[in-house]
Amino acid sequence: xxxxxxxxxxxxxxxxxxxxxxxxxxxxxxxxxxxxxxxxxxxxxxxxxxxxxxxxxxxxxxxxxxxxxxxxxxxxxxxxxxxxxxxxxxxxxxxxxxxxxxxxxxxxxxxxxxxxxxxxxxxxxxxxxxxxxxxxxxxxxxxxxxxxxxxxxxxxxxxxxxxxxxxxxxxxxxxxxxxxxxxxxxxxxxxxxxxxxxxxxxxxxxxxxxxxxxxxxxxxxxxxxxxxxxxxxxxxxxxxxxxxxxxxxxxxxxxxxxxxxxxxxxxxxxxxx
Amino acid sequence: xxxxxxxxxxxxxxxxxxxxxxxxxxxxxxxxxxxxxxxxxxxxxxxxxxxxxxxxxxxxxxxxxxxxxxxxxxxxxxxxxxxxxxxxxxxxxxxxxxxxxxxxxxxxxxxxxxxxxxxxxxxxxxxxxxxxxxxxxxxxxxxxxxxxxxxxxxxxxxxxxxxxxxxxxxxxxxxxxxxxxxxxxxxxxxxxxxxxxxxxxxxxxxxxxxxxxxxxxxxxxxxxxxxxxxxxxxxxxxxxxxxxxxxxxxxxxxxxxxxxxxxxxxxxxxxxxxxxxxxxxxxxxxxxxxxxxxxxxxxxxxxxxxxxxxxxxxxxxxxxx
Numbered sequence: 001x002x003x004x005x006x007x008x009x010x011x012x013x014x015x016x017x018x019x020x021x022x023x024x025x026x027x028x029x030x031x032x033x034x035x036x037x038x039x040x041x042x043x044x045x046x047x048x049x050x051x052x053x054x055x056x057x058x059x060x061x062x063x064x065x066x067x068x069x070x071x072x073x074x075x076x077x078x079x080x081x082x083x084x085x086x087x088x089x090x091x092x093x094x095x096x097x098x099x100x101x102x103x104x105x106x107x108x109x110x111x112x113x114x115x116x117x118x119x120x121x122x123x124x125x126x127x128x129x130x131x132x133x134x135x136x137x138x139x140x141x142x143x144x145x146x147x148x149x150x151x152x153x154x155x156x157x158x159x160x161x162x163x164x165x166x167x168x169x170x171x172x173x174x175x176x177x178x179x180x181x182x183x184x185x186x187x188x189x190x191x192x193x194x195x196x197x198x199x200x201x202x203x204x205x206x207x208x209x210x211x212x213x214x215x216x217x218x219x220x221x222x223x224x225x226x227x228x229x230x231x232x233x234x235x236x237x238x239x240x241x242x243x244x245x246x247x248x249x250x251x252x253x254x255x256x257x258x259x260x261x262x263x264x265x266x267x268x269x270x271x272x273x
Numbered sequence: 274x275x276x277x278x279x280x281x282x283x284x285x286x287x288x289x290x291x292x293x294x295x296x297x298x299x300x301x302x303x304x305x306x307x308x309x310x311x312x313x314x315x316x317x318x319x320x321x322x323x324x325x326x327x328x329x330x331x332x333x334x335x336x337x338x339x340x341x342x343x344x345x346x347x348x349x350x351x352x353x354x355x356x357x358x359x360x361x362x363x364x365x366x367x368x369x370x371x372x373x374x375x376x377x378x379x380x381x382x383x384x385x386x387x388x389x390x391x392x393x394x395x396x397x398x399x400x401x402x403x404x405x406x407x408x409x410x411x412x413x414x415x416x417x418x419x420x421x422x423x424x425x426x427x428x429x430x431x432x433x434x435x436x437x438x439x440x441x442x443x444x445x446x447x448x449x450x451x452x453x454x455x456x457x458x459x460x461x462x463x464x465x466x467x468x469x470x471x472x473x474x475x476x477x478x479x480x481x482x483x484x485x486x487x488x489x490x491x492x493x494x495x496x497x498x499x500x501x502x503x504x505x506x507x508x509x510x511x512x513x514x515x516x517x518x519x520x521x522x523x524x525x526x527x528x529x530x531x532x533x534x535x536x537x538x539x540x541x542x543x544x545x546x547x548x549x550x551x552x553x554x555x556x557x558x559x560x561x562x563x564x565x566x567x568x569x570x571x572x573x574x575x576x577x578x579x580x581x582x583x584x585x586x587x588x589x590x591x592x593x594x
Contacts, residue, residue: 101330101331103324131399153393154373165327174432215382
């Protein structure tokens, strides 16, 4: 029997994974999109609270860091059988992976068996730092740098390292560009940005070394970028729409080259098929 | 090597890997910057046999751990050579900062690194973290201190594993005076194994110490040329924002001597870490141009990199490619 396509979603805590998955479930249950469950997911209880919060027009609360459950959604999209897997619901294990450099064997299995990776990055969580090559001390002081910050690895190095670790366990070599395994870097809470840049322009300007790393390891047809607003905007602005149309109708995707907001969350999945 | 549990406040210190104190204390426990870390949690996790440690640390590597790269390709080692505080380490710090901010090598593209944490620790010294820029502290002068940084670069589709090697100016001075000095082992290793060199000439030192600085530079250059073969040398006039303050005669004498010493296998570059405008040639362009030139003029990697014999090809931790 042919295996289902296995897509894993990975992101640090606070990158909107729970909101995305909850809204996706609501869209699937709404049956308006070309996406459905192949069979009822084994356990959706971990998303139950988040869905209830969205339905009552509230922001989804942060997932407790000790929640290590794996969410698996068995989906059918345009005839493709897809397992959408979020192995690290709380995002804490990602932090652990990068800080203590330890990886659970369950993760290794998921990586080995995966066909595509969707990485969630929230631009407003990234640190802006100023250095001697880009700003004078006067300019840096004007934007008030942290006074006594401890060393932290930069966001770009962290993101590159995350992909290096995933590639290592998937046994993808640097020598050969990756074609089969698809990568989608998704910039979440897209509505928090000013909207001037497209997702592609955003990564090229704000995370240029991360972009270069991806472009030199994946075939040009095997990686892409997108913007995602799983909440659809600030909760106060979308609350009324949530109540009238349902929360899932506000969530949208932005293609890597921009364009209209697309109110279909399954597009993230079809991009990596 | 046993795992060393702990953390040093000094971001340049590699004691968590090497076990050697940056401040030269006999034991890490005697260093005020060192905090030993409890291993309780990790030990508990490992007992379950479900948690594995990732095969590389992200920190700088040493010759005995070079095998993590050499098992996939024979890396090209590029070494920085020069006197104390000539800007060798700051050059590397600026190199990574420039790459992070989107500046590029002309002919090579970034495809990864196994020492990202070490690169970032260096680059962090040139960030305005505490309202000022500290610059990297002088590299430790222990004869067994190695600080090797890795870049995976691609030219077209071909992979080039590059290892940039750093050692202290004090060690190079000892080596220049006596190539067999027992405290210059790392300088000898670098000289023997590197495929190309960055030789730093400190403009600020020439401005203030004049002929003394000139003699120190030429001593190192004369030692470097021994058994150099066809290995290229990039002469880096560092802190070049001060070069107009160096006496013309001193510059002229140095340039003439360098030509005598290195014949045609070298090129000169001026770099600074103090840009006045962006982009500025001395800072934003020449740093990367220097490395690009060296890479284009390096014929083949040295063959003496220690190889790790892999007996179990399925071992996920030995199988990094």
